[in-house]
Amino acid sequence: MPSIVAKNADLQALLGKDLSYDELEGLLTLVKGELKRRDSNETDLKIELNDTNRPDTWTVEGIARQLRYHLGFEQPDYNFFAKTGKYEVIAKKDIAAIRPAIGAFVVRNINITEEVLEQIIQTQEKLCENFGSKRRSVAIGVYNLDAITFPVYYRSEAPEGFKFIALGDEEPKTLGQILVEHQKGKQYAHLVNKFPRYPLLIDAQDNVLSFPPIINSRLVGEVKTDSTNLFIEATGDDLEKITLALNILAYNLTDRGGEILPVTVRYEEKLNGHSQLTFPLALNNSAIVEHDLFEKMLGVKLAAEDVVAKLKQYGCIVSVEQGKYNVATLSYRNDYLHPVDVVEDYFMSCGYDNVGAASPSCFTVGKLHQVTEFTDKARNILVGCGFEEVFSSVLMSKEAFGVKSLISEPLVEIDNVMTETCGVVRNSLLPCLFGVEATSAKALYPHKMFEVGDVAIVNPREVQGSSTDILCAFAIAHAKAGFSEIHSILDVLTYYLGAETRLEHKESKTFISGRSASIFVGEVEIGVLGEVHPEVLTNWDLKVPVVACEINISRLNTISV
Amino acid sequence: MGLTNENKLLAQTLHPLEVKLLLAFAVQGAFTGSELEKQSKLEAAQVRTAVEWLKAKELIELKDSQTIVEAGLTDLGERYHATKIPEILILECLKSTGSLPIGQIAAKINEQAGAEVIMADEVQPALGNLKPMGCVSFIEGGQVKPESCPAGEKELQLKQNLIGQIFAQKTLVLEKCAKEQQDIIQQNTKKRGKAKGVFRIEESKINSYSLTKQGVMIRGILEELGMTGEETQELTPEMIADGSWRTRAFRKYNINLKPTRSIIGKIHPYREYMDYIKKRMISLGFEELIGPLVESEFWDMDALFMPQFHSAREIHDVYFVKEPKAASNIPEPFLSNVAKAHESGVAGSLHGWGYKFDKDKTKRLVMRSQTTALSARKLADNPKIPGKYFGMARCFRYDQVDASHAPDFFQLEGIVIDPQATFRSLLGLLKLFASEIAKAKEVKFLPAYFPFTEPSVEVHVKHPSLGWMELGGAGIFRPEVVLPLGIDCPVLAWGLGTDRMAMMALGINDIRQLFSQDLDFIREKRIAGVLN
Known part of the structure; x- marks a missing residue:
């Protein structure tokens, strides 16, 4: 979830109205925003924005725009799509296989204050990192227009070929050196280093603009507060995304008083079938919505005028044709996938607290899953036997099984392990109980405990390679704990669960030889029990004898049913 | 009074x-x-x-x-009480034998007593005492003979009596003793540097x-x-049997003494909380769903219309399974339907996500990251219509473990499949949850974003002491979710954050403590009273 920081005064200036924190908090629902810091002494606002599909709302200008619509305020003239311009970018053939999409526009006569610069940088960062999948889909460069000689070329370059001084560097370096030595180079190297040649943006006089998506040049790519004319480009792997990102910046900079001029990009290798596109590029974010859909989704009758008014108040352009609404938005949005998205705009414009709640009327029978009922029965019996329930994590260390508990059955392992303590999915609850015992030496004895819960049992015949079974393990720990004590608990548990069990000798490293058994119901093995091997006790640093039993509740349940 | x-x-x-x-x-x-x-x-x-x-x-x-x-007896003193002091023993022996060589005195005494009442090395010092008193004299050939000495014998008897008196009374207060008794005690007390003494002096x-x-x-x-x-x-069984209880008075007890707390069998407090939630869900007409810990990306994410390039699907957000890496099969027609929904949408769509759906990626096995996976599976598994389902299941997110992130956590999610369901009935249902589960009187609804619902809503409730807090998120499943799974009617989807409510009920502020391995901690924690 992106969050942004903005100056309260800047937001109010963009809005044209002073708002109290409470008012602002209420209005932020229009952009699915939450005020995270609200301290009247603070001049900074921290706002979390929750709509992944509305990156325009991740900017202070976008927030102000949405609020201006709601408050009925006038909007600037956004019609920069009609303009023509002389600026040109040529995307060379050789870039198509590396990072094909590029778009750009120019902004003139903008007053870049500290705050404006900060907001441009923040917007650039949110659009690249969050929306642009960490620069993979979208990377944006902002340059000093006056330092550029057009046309600008977007082409590939050998890693050891061209040298230029990158932003933050003092010495000219090759692209290859930048990837290895520059902090941004190291951070984003994976986006380009699988290609033999890297992207380069360079002007007609061989001045490098940038090494997209890594770093700008110091010469052209350093924007300061005295700049008034900017060249802004976006590269990536997705034309639609770079179009939207550039549009958002164009709308935002218009809000800041800048004049947007178009840039035409010629693609030597066609991009999505286009050999030439001019940016900003209008997007078609529109839908035809039946009146019925609003009523069906809300659950009440609605007046058409109200629907139109509320949608317009949300910034939508609405026309009505034969009982259907033709709804479109300006090109800073591209989020309509289905008419239901328009309906949500309408609900938000109304305010969720104003649409009314209806009492549920649908009658259904509630019930626990049958296996939960069975599991709960086992839990109740064990509580009656004086056992205390414990509750552990499903993700555990691999060491807890094979090395410490001498359990040899295979485990479902995590591929992208974060910490070794969460490296495998448990296939037995016994290590959970040993873990509790190891932590609880100072708790009054005897210890009688149990755990019931999900485990993953490796089984190649299962679609997912494992089955999720519910196991029930219980253990007794005290100076004289012995086989017959745990056996008697198993006996009473299975008796009340309605199963006839028998034991067969089973050798396992977890238990003392000759003092452990497999538990059978008919021919189906449902569990094990025994006196825990002193080797295991020592591994867990346990000081008293432990006897333990584990049964597969899921398996027993299928037999008992 | x-x-x-x-x-x-x-x-x-x-x-x-x-x-x-x-x-x-x-x-x-x-x-x-x-x-x-x-x-x-x-x-x-x-x-x-x-x-x-x-x-x-x-x-x-x-x-x-x-x-x-006080004066008491040493071990030696107690022996002298039992045997008499050596001086008296020697005198009595000499009187009965006339005279003896020094070397034979001890043996003779012991022979007469029929027991070892004197040590050989006690003879010489005792003679050293007797000689100045005039009770013995040494004659030719190293012989000792007794002399008449009434004053000396009296003095010896006094000492012997004093030993007896102290033995009988255990101790004597020194200042209450007669002067000559005090002198005897002082002379015969074991002191520093002196090997043996008959008396010991104690201050108390x-x-x-x-x-x-x-x-x-x-x-x-x-x-x-x-x-x-x-x-x-x-009260004993015998008293009941013989009726003697009738004539007895029973001591009354002090009932205000705090007993030691018994260790009893009991449900884990966090499970107790979850059992309560499940009970509430059932009372509201919901049927429980269960499902696998290891899920394919298909059920976990794709069926929920989360685009495969979604940022929450990357290696740093989800736990991937090492072996096998992929599910062996994703059932049709769901796979094709979902793929098409992602690529170009469903009936009524404007467009899809506009990318090529990767049918290998969809099989990739992950640890279930959201309980919504259970809802997706149910939609594809002939659900009742109308039908209400809930799941309370473990989910896994690739988060650094800290006070607010456990390696696995529980989500409570559910669906209402109902041809009559509307956004207003969803809000009504959420209000019901707020009052029935969170016991909140005030509720507010905020627009929210989830990839699988539209519209989406967050429900906040006013906690009596903590103020406004998020109870959960909800929405109406997108057509791109329900249609590919074969459902052509509104489905309300909701999820409530129960971990936080459980932590409040248990009075803990570190989520890891929900899974504490410390029996003492588990024994101490409780849900006081009942949650309703």
Whole structure:
């Protein structure tokens, strides 16, 4: 979830109205925003924005725009799509296989204050990192227009070929050196280093603009507060995304008083079938919505005028044709996938607290899953036997099984392990109980405990390679704990669960030889029990004898049913 | 008078030792431990215990504390009491034999006594004492012979008697002894540098106690009630059988003593909380869903219309399974339907996500990252219409474990499949959850974003002490979710954050403690009362 920081005064200036924190908090629902810091002494606002599909709302200008619509305020003239311009970018053939999409526009006569610069940088960062999948889909460069000689070329370059001084560097370096030595180079190297040649943006006089998506040049790519004319480009792997990102910046900079001029990009290798596109590029974010859909989704009758008014108040352009609404938005949005998205705009414009709640009327029978009922029965019996329930994590260390508990059955392992303590999915609850015992030496004895819960049992015949079974393990720990004590608990548990069990000798490293058994119901093995091997006790640093039993509740349940 | 009743109860619940000791006191005067011992006929240790108890209850108080010097017997002294002192033994022996060589005295004495009553090395020092007293003389050939010495014998007898007296009384207070007794004690006390001594000198404190005003009153009540401390402690089967209980008085107990807490079998407090939530869900007409811990990306994410390039699907957000990496099969027609929904949408769509759906990626196995996977599976598995389902299941997110992130956590999610369902009925349902599950009176709804619902809503409730907090998120499943799974009617989807509610109910603020491995901690934690 992106969050942004903005100056309260800047937001109010963009809005044209002073708002109290409470008012602002209420209005932020229009952009699915939450005020995270609200301290009247603070001049900074921290706002979390929750709509992944509305990156325009991740900017202070976008927030102000949405609020201006709601408050009925006038909007600037956004019609920069009609303009023509002389600026040109040529995307060379050789870039198509590396990072094909590029778009750009120019902004003139903008007053870049500290705050404006900060907001441009923040917007650039949110659009690249969050929306642009960490620069993979979208990377944006902002340059000093006056330092550029057009046309600008977007082409590939050998890693050891061209040298230029990158932003933050003092010495000219090759692209290859930048990837290895520059902090941004190291951070984003994976986006380009699988290609033999890297992207380069360079002007007609061989001045490098940038090494997209890594770093700008110091010469052209350093924007300061005295700049008034900017060249802004976006590269990536997705034309639609770079179009939207550039549009958002164009709308935002218009809000800041800048004049947007178009840039035409010629693609030597066609991009999505286009050999030439001019940016900003209008997007078609529109839908035809039946009146019925609003009523069906809300659950009440609605007046058409109200629907139109509320949608317009949300910034939508609405026309009505034969009982259907033709709804479109300006090109800073591209989020309509289905008419239901328009309906949500309408609900938000109304305010969720104003649409009314209806009492549920649908009658259904509630019930626990049958296996939960069975599991709960086992839990109740064990509580009656004086056992205390414990509750552990499903993700555990691999060491807890094979090395410490001498359990040899295979485990479902995590591929992208974060910490070794969460490296495998448990296939037995016994290590959970040993873990509790190891932590609880100072708790009054005897210890009688149990755990019931999900485990993953490796089984190649299962679609997912494992089955999720519910196991029930219980253990007794005290100076004289012995086989017959745990056996008697198993006996009473299975008796009340309605199963006839028998034991067969089973050798396992977890238990003392000759003092452990497999538990059978008919021919189906449902569990094990025994006196825990002193080797295991020592591994867990346990000081008293432990006897333990584990049964597969899921398996027993299928037999008992 | 209230006071009287309280005092009466206090008197009745005194321990038998306390009763006996209180009665041993006279109303006035101070008494030492040994005096109380005699009076009460209790053992010294019992007196000490009862004195401490009564002092704590402020029924008696320390009146005086004196340091006294007492003489007792050493081991040697006790032996001399049993055998007589060597000087007397030697004199008696010599008197019966006339004279003896020094070297044979010890053997002769022991022979006469029929036991070893004197050590050979005790003879020489004893003779050294007897000679100046004029009781023995040494003659030719190293012989010793007895002399008549009434004064000396008297002195020896005095010493022997003193030993006897101290043995009988255990100790003698030094300053109460006669002058000559004190001299004997001083001469024969084991001192530093001297190997042996008959007596030992001890300094000790003698405390004396007297009844407090309250003590006098309680003692009076004891007498009035006729209590002796001999009241019956326990009812036995024999008393029931022979009817002797009829003639017995039973000691009343002090019921205000805190018992030690029993270790009992019990449900884990977090499970108790979850059992409660499940019960509430059932009461609201929801049927429970269960599902696998290891899920394919298909059910976990793709079926929920999360685009495969979604930022929450990357390696740093989800736990991937090492082996096998992929599910063996994704059932049709769901796979094709979902793929098409992602690529170009469903009936009524404007467009899809506009990318090529990767049918290998969809099989990739992950640890279930959201309970919504259970809902997706149910939609594809002939659900009842109308039908209401919930799942309370473990989910896994690739988060650094800290006070607010456990390696796995529980989500409570569910769906309402209902041809009549609307956004207003969703809000109504959420209000019901707020009142039935969170016990909140005030609710507010905020627009939210989830990839699988449109519209989406967050429900916030007002907690009595913590203020507004998020209870959960909800929405109407997108057509791109339900249509590919074969459902053509509105499906309300909701999820509630129960971990936080559980933590509040249990009074903990570190989520890891929900999975504490410390039995003491588990024993201490409780859900006080019932949650409703």
